[in-house]
Each structure stands twice: as structure tokens, then as C-alpha cells.
Amino acid sequence: MSSSAETPQKKIVVIGGGPGGYEAALHARGLGAEVTLIERQGTGGAAVLTDVVPSKTLIASADTIHRFHEVRDLGVHFVGGPQDGTEVQGLAANLQTINTRLLRLAATQSRDIRRGLEKEGVQVVDGVGSLADPNTVHVKAADGMEYDLAADAILVAVGAHPRTLPNAQPDGERILTWTQVYNMTEIPEHLVVVGSGVTGAEFASAYNGLGAKVTLVSSRDQVLPGEDTDAAEVLESVFERRGLTVVSRSRAEAVERTDDGVVVTLTGGRKIAASHCLLAVGSIPNTEGIGLEEVGVRLEDSGHIAVDRVSRTSVPSIYAAGDCTGVLPLASVAAMQGRIAMAHVLGDAVQPLRTSVVASNIFTSPEIASVGVSEKAIKDGIYSADVIKLDLATNARAKMMAVEDGFVKLFARKGPGTIIGGVVVGPRASELIFAISVAVSKGLTVDDFSETFTVYPSLSGSISEAARRLHHLQA
Numbered sequence: 468m469s470s471s472a473e474t475p476q477k478k479i480v481v482i483g484g485g486p487g488g489y490e491a492a493l494h495a496r497g498l499g500a501e502v503t504l505i506e507r508q509g510t511g512g513a514a515v516l517t518d519v520v521p522s523k524t525l526i527a528s529a530d531t532i533h534r535f536h537e538v539r540d541l542g543v544h545f546v547g548g549p550q551d552g553t554e555v556q557g558l559a560a561n562l563q564t565i566n567t568r569l570l571r572l573a574a575t576q577s578r579d580i581r582r583g584l585e586k587e588g589v590q591v592v593d594g595v596g597s598l599a600d601p602n603t604v605h606v607k608a609a610d611g612m613e614y615d616l617a618a619d620a621i622l623v624a625v626g627a628h629p630r631t632l633p634n635a636q637p638d639g640e641r642i643l644t645w646t647q648v649y650n651m652t653e654i655p656e657h658l659v660v661v662g663s664g665v666t667g668a669e670f671a672s673a674y675n676g677l678g679a680k681v682t683l684v685s686s687r688d689q690v691l692p693g694e695d696t697d698a699a700e701v702l703e704s705v706f707e708r709r710g711l712t713v714v715s716r717s718r719a720e721a722v723e724r725t726d727d728g729v730v731v732t733l734t735g736g737r738k739i740a741a742s743h744c745l746l747a748v749g750s751i752p753n754t755e756g757i758g759l760e761e762v763g764v765r766l767e768d769s770g771h772i773a774v775d776r777v778s779r780t781s782v783p784s785i786y787a788a789g790d791c792t793g794v795l796p797l798a799s800v801a802a803m804q805g806r807i808a809m810a811h812v813l814g815d816a817v818q819p820l821r822t823s824v825v826a827s828n829i830f831t832s833p834e835i836a837s838v839g840v841s842e843k844a845i846k847d848g849i850y851s852a853d854v855i856k857l858d859l860a861t862n863a864r865a866k867m868m869a870v871e872d873g874f875v876k877l878f879a880r881k882g883p884g885t886i887i888g889g890v891v892v893g894p895r896a897s898e899l900i901f902a903i904s905v906a907v908s909k910g911l912t913v914d915d916f917s918e919t920f921t922v923y924p925s926l927s928g929s930i931s932e933a934a935r936r937l938h939h940l941q942a
């Protein structure tokens with residue numbers, strides 16, 4: 468028989484249905500809370516509908532073409548096509564079919580997330596939420612209704628949107644952001660990608676694979692500034708081999724629409740004529756106009772919400788997760804932030820966020836994955852560690868697959884031999900990094916790795932081999 472003295476069910480309101488929001492909602496329901504999630508765009512948010520899911524689906528199509536063009540010596544050819552090693556003809560992408568498929572997948576994923584939320588008892592509201600006070604969310608529902616929801620705690624997970632340039636305003640046809648590229652119905656004749664960070668490099672690699680002429684404008688000496696230098700060099704080498712042009716140490720000052728394309732003006736006055744331009748110059752958090760500062764939530768100068776390691780803002784009852792916090796713009800980090808926030812609110816065991824163990828992947832071709840300490844931090848003397856790098860060209864499985872680009876790099880602390888970081892460049896690096904991620908997260912040593920069986924032949928064998936070489940280096 469239940470007691471009237473039972474602890475009342477806590478009420479949680481989540482603003483935003485992306486990875487940070489929906490993962491938090493599911494975790495809170497699992498811990499017994501009453502949860503309402505408010506989402507204006509569709510469950511899954513931008514990550515599912517306009518960012519991660521569609522872009523990686525596009526990349527999967529491009530990667531198929533990349534691989535086919537570069538593995539002719541495997542003895543595979545079109546029936547009736549060339550068999551003498553000459554260039555493969557007749558392989559082309561249908562962008563309209565690709566975009567139809569990726570948007571369908573995104574919509575299906577969004578529906579699946581919503582069904583999962585509703586099955587667990589989360590109340591999903593289509594609409595916009597804003598903060599009325601530290602314990603009240605004002606809702607403007609899509610059906611025209613307006614009302615307030617009381618909450619014991621509020622999670623803000625409103626994401627971010629593409630940044631543009633003052634003299635380069637997207638029109639959704641020729642001048643595009645990464646949310647608009649799926650409007651194109653044909654492979655662009657010549658695409659200029661402005662910005663060589665993760666988003667710019669991924670789309671440049673993808674459209675190059677799909678058959679477009681691509682020019683990548685980079686403000687730095689290398690693509691992927693801030694990433695592993697060796698990885699960036701491999702990618703630039705691959706870009707050059709595939710005919711992709713990188714214009715380094717340049718910025719776009721303006722992008723203008725012409726009758727049949729665009730003209731991109733760079734610093735110094737150089738102009739590039741092209742059919743399309745994609746702006747990949749960062750993002751802006753969606754924190755304006757939702758009442759954050761009015762209720763006392765502190766924002767950074769960039770507009771991001773300031774949070775601690777348990778996702779709490781400057782207001783104790785308000786938490787935040789995802790790209791709106793500016794911690795790390797990764798869906799996996801957003802989801803972790805959301806789960807940590809709910810565990811903290813609801814009294815579950817909680818481990819504060821450790822950004823030092825976050826694994827990330829760049830879905831170029833080849834992929835670039837990393838986790839833990841960077842080699843730059845080791846060279847700068849922040850960490851005392853040994854470094855081993857093994858090219859995949861020496862790996863038996865890679866040879867069988869005709870993989871020549873890429874490597875495995877492992878970092879181990881001097882003395883105890885604890886693995887503190889690593890980088891993988893190659894096919895499916897996003898899968899291979901998991902083993903190194905486990906090692907970094909759990910404090911495994913190079914001996915733990917070197918004494919663990921791997922399949923022969925396998926790409927993961929290079930990780931084990933790197934560990935054995937580190938053991939000998941430290942012996």
C-alpha cells in the first residue's frame with residue numbers, strides 16, 4: 468500500500484529535442500521524473516534533421532564513389548567496362564536521389580525518436596519554449612496555444628545555427644549554409660567551400676567524391692586547424708590527388724550572386740567564379756530571445772550558456788546541454804551533458820563531464836578520429852609521453868583492401884605507460900578509435916593493449932602493434 472508521505476514526482480521541462488534534450492528526457496523518465504520536452508523543429512533537432520544524419524548519409528554515398536575509383540587493382544569492374552586499369556567511366560551520382568534518401572532517413576530517425584520518447588512516457592510538445600522564471604517555462608505551441616509549465620528543473624538544449632558573413636548572405640540556391648545544401652538537385656559544377664574546419668572539410672570531401680569541382684578556402688596554413696598536423700597533411704595530400712583545390716591563408720570577404728553562379732572575393736582582391744558557394748564558417752548558439760539573461764543565466768561573450776561540469780548554469784534550477792553551451796560541438800557530448808544534468812537533478816550517481824576522454828571523428832575520406840591528449844600538448848611539454856605512429860600502408864589488412872592513406876598514432880605516459888591519447892586516420896576510423904577511447908577512459912596501459920589478442924589480419928592490429936612498440940620504447 469502506497470504511503471501519502473512518498474516523495475512527489477519531480478517535474479522536468481526540456482527545451483529542445485536534439486541529442487542533449489531527448490537523451491536527457493529519456494534518462495529523467497528512467498529515474499522516475501515527469502518530463503515534458505518542447506521542440507520547434509522536430510524531435511532529434513538539427514542534428515537529425517539538417518546536420519549529422521543527412522550530412523553523414525551524403526558522405527556515405529560519396530565514399531562509395533571514392534573507393535570504387537581508387538581500388539581498380541582489386542580486379543573489380545563494371546560489366547562491359549574497362550578491365551585494363553584505365554580510368555573508370557560511367558560511375559556518377561544522382562544528387563536528387565541521394566538527397567531524397569538522406570532527407571527520408573532523417574525524417575524516419577526523427578519519428579523513431581519521438582515514438583521512443585512517447586513510449587517511455589515523455590510528453591512531447593511541438594512549439595517554442597522560453598524562460599518565464601527559474602521554475603517556469605512559457606510555451607507557444609504549434610497549434611496556437613500558449614501556457615506556462617512549472618518545473619523543479621529546466622534543461623535548455625536549444626542548439627545552434629550556421630554563422631554567415633556580412634557580405635555573403637545565403638539565398639538557399641547558389642549561396643548556401645550546411646542546412647540548405649540538400650536543396651540542390653544536381654551536382655554543382657564548381658563548389659567553393661568557405662571554411663576549412665570540420666564541416667567545411669567534410670562537405671568538400673563529399674562533393675569532390677560526388678563529382679563536383681571543389682575549391683576549399685582556408686584561413687590557416689592547413690585544413691582542419693587545431694586538429695592533428697599529421698592527419699591534416701594526409702587529408703591535404705588526398706585532396707590534391709583527387710583534384711580538390713585548397714586555397715590557404717585566405718578569407719572570403721564577399722560572395723555575390725551572378726546570373727549563372729557566384730563570385731567569391733578573397734582578401735587581397737582575388738576572385739573565384741563558381742556555380743555555388745557553401746558557407747562553413749562556424750555557428751551561433753540559439754540563446755537569444757528565450758529569457759536566459761532575464762532570469763539570471765550567465766552567458767559567455769559568444770552567446771553560449773556558461774555551465775559547470777554537471778551542466779548546471781548560474782541559476783541552480785536551470786541546466787543546459789549541447790551546442791548552445793559551447794563545450795564541444797558533438798552530438799555525443801550533448802547527449803552526455805543531458806544525462807549528467809538529469810542524474811544530478813534527480814540524485815542518481817553522477818560523474819562530471821570529462822572532456823579529456825571525448826572521442827571525435829571527422830567524416831572526410833579518409834576519416835580522422837582522435838581521443839584524449841593531442842600530440843601538440845605533448846610537444847608543448849604539458850604532458851610527458853612517448854609517441855608511436857604506424858602507417859596503414861604497412862598493415863596486411865589495409866594492403867588487401869588497397870588502403871594506402873592513413874595511420875595509427877598512440878600516446879603513452881612515460882613511466883607507467885598509461886595510454887593518454889591517440890589518432891586514427893583511415894577507413895572507418897570512427898569505429899577503430901573506440902578501443903583507444905576505452906583505454907584513455909579506463910586508464911589502460913600499453914601492456915594491457917599489447918597483451919590483448921587482435922584478429923589477423925585486421926586494421927585494429929596496428930593499434931596493438933603500436934602498443935607493443937611503445938612497450939619496447941619504454942622498457
